Amino acid sequence: MSTDSPPATAPVALIVEDDEDTAELLDLVLSQAGFSVITALNGTEGTELARLHQPALTTIDVSMPGMDGFETTRRIREFSGTYIVIISTRSDERDILAGFDAGADDYVPKPIRPRELQARLAAVARRPTTTFAPQPVTHAWAAAAEDPARSAYHRLVVAGGQPVDHLAAIPGPVTVHEPEPDEELEETGEAGRDGMLELGMRFVGSWIEFYGLRINPARGLVVVDDRLVDLNPRQFDLLQLMFYSGTRTRSSRYLALRLRGETEETTRTQAYQDRDWVESLMENLLNRLGERAHAPRWIEARSRSRFRLVRPE
Incomplete structure (x- = not known):
């Protein structure tokens, strides 16, 4: 897992993903959006990093060794208001609703389409999709607030x-x-x-x-x-x-x-x-x-x- 502390000026995005290719793709998309990205390979490490860094956004894979993505989501949601996006190959309605019930805010099916992911996050943030181009961190995406x-x-x-x-x-x-x-x-x-x-x-x-x-x-x-x-x-x-x-x-x-x-x-x-x-x-x-x-x-x-x-x- 990556443990380096991100720059204090950048919003933090946490990736909880055991597949290296998927993690690299998410890292690229989120870095271009202005985030400082940290990565965990399983749910236990992801929960620890979420508690340590308080990320604005967290992506969580469902199928991971040990603790699965639903349980990871529930544990993180106990102490964090981070915006949670579940990433999964399981995309039937029962699995999607299980993700929402665990505390997720969005559910993105694999294989990930970078442009679609950018557009979905931009819609959540009430920003146009162009905000996901590389930009100064002062204009970075912020998680949708809860009322x-x-x-x-x-x-x-x-x-x-x-x-x-x-x-x-x-x-x-x-x-x-x-x-x-x-x-x-x-x-x-x-x-x-x-x-x-x-x-x-x-x-x-x-x-x-x-x-x-x-x-x-x-x-x-x-x-x-x-x-x-x-x-x-x-x-x-x-x-x-x-x-x-x-x-x-x-x-x-x-x-x-x-x-x-x-x-x-x-x-x-x-x-x-x-x-x-x-x-x-x-x-x-x-x-x-x-x-x-x-x-x-x-x-x-x-x-x-x-x-x-x-x-x-």
């Missing part, structure tokens, strides 16, 4: 501790308002954990999985069929709000007020303005997800500018 408020809210929903129907899904200064006539058209259903489970959603670590679409509220990440999708903050908030709506149908007015943290009493916008805004925002979100209007997988448009999650057959 404590979102994390706490996610844990509350997963535990079923409070009905989301009476709270905004996005943490913020939102006050409950009495339903307007248009909102009374919303179909009955369950919001929050019960409604989400009824639709077949699964809670895996800090991730919510809905038939190939996964979101990580704590880090603002979205994955579609193992492909990272880069959403802007408004798009992510809208998607999260729809997830937490469970089996409820939501009007454009409802969504707009929740996204802005307003009530009917405090808002200055008219209903038709919110309808146009949310419809445009929803269209852009669905395009980013790769949703098809004629055969939606996750979100479908209803009459009178209302939306709901698809009921899987």
